[in-house]
Each structure stands twice: as structure tokens, then as C-alpha cells.
Amino acid sequence: MTKRAIRYLVLGVAAATAIATSVTLAATPDAAAVVEQGQGQAQRSAQGNANGQGPQLVCGTRDLDDATADAVEDYTRRILQKSPSGFLTSSRVIPVFVHVIHSANGSGGVVTSQQINAQMSVLNEAFAGSSFSFTLAGVTNTNNDAWYTAGPNTNAERQMKTALRQGGSNTLNIYSNNMGGGLLGWATFPSSYASKPLMDGVVILYSSLPGGSAAPYNQGDTGTHEVGHWMGLYHTFQGGCANPKKNGSGDFVSDTAAERSPAFGCPVGRDTCTGARFPGLDPIENFMDYTDDSCMDRFSAGQYARMDAQWTAYR
Ligand SMILES: [Ca+2]
Numbered sequence: 001m002t003k004r005a006i007r008y009l010v011l012g013v014a015a016a017t018a019i020a021t022s023v024t025l026a027a028t029p030d031a032a033a034v035v036e037q038g039q040g041q042a043q044r045s046a047q048g049n050a051n052g053q054g055p056q057l058v059c060g061t062r063d064l065d066d067a068t069a070d071a072v073e074d075y076t077r078r079i080l081q082k083s084p085s086g087f088l089t090s091s092r093v094i095p096v097f098v099h100v101i102h103s104a105n106g107s108g109g110v111v112t113s114q115q116i117n118a119q120m121s122v123l124n125e126a127f128a129g130s131s132f133s134f135t136l137a138g139v140t141n142t143n144n145d146a147w148y149t150a151g152p153n154t155n156a157e158r159q160m161k162t163a164l165r166q167g168g169s170n171t172l173n174i175y176s177n178n179m180g181g182g183l184l185g186w187a188t189f190p191s192s193y194a195s196k197p198l199m200d201g202v203v204i205l206y207s208s209l210p211g212g213s214a215a216p217y218n219q220g221d222t223g224t225h226e227v228g229h230w231m232g233l234y235h236t237f238q239g240g241c242a243n244p245k246k247n248g249s250g251d252f253v254s255d256t257a258a259e260r261s262p263a264f265g266c267p268v269g270r271d272t273c274t275g276a277r278f279p280g281l282d283p284i285e286n287f288m289d290y291t292d293d294s295c296m297d298r299f300s301a302g303q304y305a306r307m308d309a310q311w312t313a314y315r
Pocket residue numbers: 250251252253254255256257258
């Protein structure tokens with residue numbers, strides 16, 4: 001099924017559940033100040049999205065500091081000396097547990113089974129060119145106000161994940177809640193699994209699931225983006241335009257053009273790192289940028305290779 005077809009299906013789901021989700025729609029996150037949590041990145045006040053549909057929301061996944069990122073690359077290189085191509089030789093089916101967190105009275109954070117199934121379809125289409133596919137292994141529902149509003153690196157996050165996480169390093173746990181803070185979600189990297197296995201997984205804004213109310217981020221690609229991090233991918237704008245000749249700079253992926261800052265909306269033709277050292281337009285269609293769900297539609301071959309390498313090294 002094509003991405004367009006899935007979205008058409010999702011719109012049908014949304015229409016069919018419009019009454020059931022009326023409470024959910026009222027719980028759309030407000031236009032509070034948007035704060036990028038990555039190091040050295042400026043705070044950004046909320047402003048209208050490029051298409052006027054609402055505030056710009058961002059990902060709360062923290063960039064690794066340079067020393068940690070370099071250590072990850074060194075470790076991965078050592079592991080891959082055993083399989084130099086870096087590619088997996090067989091496909092992997094990743095079991096997925098979805099943990100839906102509601103407000104204490106059950107009215108907030110409602111996600112339908114149709115939305116979860118649509119999210120799985122979005123993931124499988126997005127990763128169709130990779131070595132990975134996803135199969136739903138279980139769904140839990142929990143009413144808990146603290147977990148419902150849990151943000152990254154909080155006691156509530158730790159308690160939620162400790163109570164709910166399933167499986168080992170190869171199992172994807174997705175939590176949906178209403179984290180606030182202008183965030184769409186956050187994820188852990190493969191490299192953090194060994195030291196913090198219970199924290200492993202992704203958290204996504206419940207209204208970002210397909211058919212949710214977080215337009216223009218409601219076609220399921222917050223899930224795609226955060227699972228991209230979980231597979232070991234960094235933001236396409238990580239490192240900006242710095243050190244283009246240094247192998248391993250930026251997002252550590254050679255076939256995603258460097259970009260100075262996150263792109264919002266769908267700014268076709270954007271080119272923020274220019275000159276001979278920075279060929280190519282900004283990768284605004286890449287799932288690891290911040291553009292609208294309707295704009296992002298691809299991973300690169302280099303990102304697929306990085307997923308394989310990170311999986312081999314850490315999962
Ligand atoms: Ca790159």
C-alpha cells in the first residue's frame with residue numbers, strides 16, 4: 001500500500017471515529033513555548049506552521065555530545081570489522097509493544113486500535129527499503145496523570161517505562177502520551193541500551209498517530225522519526241554545516257546533504273549549507289528532519305546502512 005493510500009485510509013478512520021475522539025480533539029497541546037532540548041540549540045518561540053495549521057512542534061531526543069558520538073562510531077567500526085559491508089545478511093522482524101497512556105480519568109490520550117494499526121502500516125511503509133519490518137506484539141492501556149504528561153528525563157518517564165517495558169534489545173516499545181513542552185516525542189539510541197535497558201524505546205504524542213489532532217504532524221511520521229532515532233539515526237541537521245570533509249561529522253550519513261538548522265513546513269528548494277563543500281539541497285523530505293508529515297517521505301541508502309550497522313553493534 002502506498003503512503004498516499006494509507007493516508008486516505010487514515011482520513012476514513014478519523015471520520016469514522018470523530019465522535020469517539022471528540023474529547024481527544026479538545027486536548028490538543030496548546031501553543032506554549034517550543035523548546036528544543038538539544039545541546040546548543042536556541043529556544044524557539046511557538047509560531048504558526050508554514051501552512052498556518054498550528055504551532056511548530058519538535059523532537060525532544062537529545063543529540064549525543066561529540067565525545068559520545070565519536071565513541072559510538074569507534075565501537076561500531078570495531079564490531080563491523082567482522083562483517084565489513086555493514087549490511088545485515090537477513091531481514092529482521094521487530095516485535096512492537098504499544099503502551100497507550102491516558103489521563104487518570106481515562107478521557108485524555110485516547111488512541112483507537114485503528115490508529116495503532118495505521119501507525120504500524122506507516123512504519124512498515126517508511127522502513128520498506130530497509131532490513132527491518134515491524135509486527136504488533138501487544139497493546140497496553142494505562143490511566144495515570146503523571147505518566148500522561150511525562151517528558152524526557154523525568155521520574156515519571158522512568159516509572160512509566162520501568163513498569164511497562166517488554167522484551168529485550170530487539171523489541172520496540174512505543175509509549176503514547178501528552179508530554180507537552182512543544183514536543184512531538186523522543187527516543188533512545190541503540191548505544192544507550194546496554195547501560196539503560198529499561199529506558200529503551202520511543203515516546204510519541206498521542207495525537208500524532210495517524211488520524212490524530214496534531215496536524216500537520218498527524219500522519220504517523222513522528223513515529224517514523226522517533227523509530228529512526230531508535231535505529232541509530234540522528235537529525236539531518238545535527239552538526240549544521242560544520243566539518244563537511246571530516247568523515248563522521250554531522251549526522252554520520254554521507255548521502256544526506258548537510259543543513260544548518262531544522263526545516264519546518266515543506267520549504268522546497270531550501271539550501272542552508274551552500275558552496276562547493278555542501279552540494280545538494282537540504283534533505284527536507286527526509287524523515288529525520290522536522291518538516292510536516294506530508295513533506296517527509298524517505299530515508300536514504302546511507303541511513304539504511306547506518307541502521308544495519310547500529311543494529312549489528314548494539315541490538
Ligand atoms: Ca549527512
